[in-house]
Amino acid sequence: MTDSPPRFATRGDHESIETGTAFAPKFDADGLIVAIAVDADDGEVLMVAHMNAEALARTIESGEGWFWSRSRRKLWKKGEESGNVLAIDDIRVDCDQDAILLKARIAGSGVACHQGYRSCFYRSVPTGVAPTPETALAFDQAMRRVERKS
Template sequence: MTNDLPGSDAVTDFVFSSPPDDKAALEEGSTFSPRFDANGLITAVVNDADDGRLLMVAHMNAEALSKTLVTGIAHYWSRSRRSLWQKGETSGNRQRVIEIRTDCDQDVVQLSVHVEGHAATCHTGRRSCFYRLVVAENGTVKLRHDETRPLFETKEVYGK
């Protein structure tokens, strides 16, 4: 992680600017003003910093994004649990953020990470949450596993 990336400041919290009305300022300017949706969330696409593999897609609220920037460890908002969570807090598979990018509209962030621990991102124990292919065959749509296996025993880690 370079000095201008997450976790490099002693700041305790960030307050994000509202998106500008001027499209050119939003798309070409230097002010990070994430466009959270009506639920206060922004989509986070997460990839492996070394090989680019898509690991997961999650959501962040302002607090999760701020904590990620301050600590350099990925934090997300769980829509199902309605709570903030640090990725890997239970499993030890923390995501150390190497780089954060945003798209032209600033309504999505992309995190490039190094995964600690077993190097798994998915709660199923796999490296990536994207371990199934959507396949159309003979007029039906099915899911086919890509043959990746869990990297750890989930019952031992999560106790479920």
């Protein structure tokens, strides 16, 4: 078995990471980086997931969203089962290169969330009161696009 060439630059010093042109993503101790997908037109947050180096490389190469499932411990392509593929328009990295921002469009029914909502952020947490174990989330039903299949 031969070693594959490095996909990303080696991380340099603080200055080069934050102001240089080398793409040197900082993966965490589990080999993951946070990826935030937003609608390319209106900036609405669609989903947050994690990528390993393979998922990030496949996303860059294919122009479609690939991620690492922490619960299933496997690589997955957004929309491979639902048809709601995440088509990437632009990929951004934050200042210290430890988060990825995907400006994207959702193919298929336009649903990012497996629960049938446009965005995975379809519930809100009440503010202005101390949280308790009884704190209830509020659903934004306007985000519901399709009924979830059982």
